[in-house]
Amino acid sequence: MQELRAAGAEAIQVDDVRIVANSYLSDVRAGLWPPRLTRAQLIVAVLLFILGLGLAIQVRSTSDSSALRGARQEDLVRILDELDNRSQRLTDEQRRLEGQKTELENSSDQAEEARKQTVEKEQQLGVLAGTVAAQGPGINLTINDPTHSVEADKLLDTIQELRAAGAEAIQVDDVRIVANSYLSDVRGGVEIDGKRVTQPYRFKVIGKPQDLEPALNIPGGVVQTLEKEQATVGVTGEQKIIVDALREAKRPDYARSSSQ
Structure with a gap:
């Protein structure tokens, strides 16, 4: 086909397949397309991906550290205050949740005690009424x-x-x-x-x-x-x-x- 094109062929058809500019040919008996990756190629690809990811993380960490090193003292103080405030809010929230837990436990104990007293009272009244x-x-x-x-x-x-x-x-x-x-x-x-x-x-x-x-x-x-x-x-x-x-x-x- 390359020789025909070089000789000035303007249209080529092989059997029922029209040959165009990006047509390609392959030997079916020689293998399948696309070619399969070998195990070694797959391992190399995974290692390259991990290496690239590590480099990206390192670059980002370096950028963050560089940004902090270049920050003004008042900015660093503000960031530290924000971290302290966030830590205090989390501590307060923890105490609040622990208080709610204690209240729920006490309420549950009181409800159980009230239930026991109710059952006992029902038994006493049942004895007096002759129903038990x-x-x-x-x-x-x-x-x-x-x-x-x-x-x-x-x-x-x-x-x-x-x-x-x-x-x-x-x-x-x-x-x-x-x-x-x-x-x-x-x-x-x-x-x-x-x-x-x-x-x-x-x-x-x-x-x-x-x-x-x-x-x-x-x-x-x-x-x-x-x-x-x-x-x-x-x-x-x-x-x-x-x-x-x-x-x-x-x-x-x-x-x-x-x-x-």
Whole structure:
């Protein structure tokens, strides 16, 4: 093609390829284009890049140092003051963040303590309301009344005496005694809150045994009154009494909490 061009050829086509000014030819069997880099060439290229980068950094550092060496004294003082101010601001920010962290930790501790107190208070109220089971030291009280002479008022006196002696939870047979419990006489027994209980009446009482037992045995007290009705009374102190009869929580119809 070079010879044809030298002889004045104005247009050349080889097969279906038009030859132009920047046309090039290559031997396919000799290799692929573009040529592949050898491993040695790649290593040399990387080293040259690292060397160039190092030189650029060194030049920049030298320029910065030269600029500072050439700065006036008042400029250097100003730069130093700015650095001191920036350091002080960072220190103040660190202290502020540490203070916030301490406040959050204290707030978290207070919230956890409040939560624990709330749970404990709910448990205490649940015991009083009869909505949760309770256990603790107390007494077992059994009243045998084979003649059916013990009426509701005598059992109510027994409950009141136990409460006055510090009873915290009371159960008669399978009925939990609460603040609004009521007793009534029915044929062959007694009803407590509409549930029939029959003799022998079994009381499970949680409280201090050393206070509950003497309260029942005082002269003219519960035990003597029941014995006059030809009933027999048995009292035993226990280190673990389980009161597991439960009451359904009821929402009052009229009473509401007051902020006063």
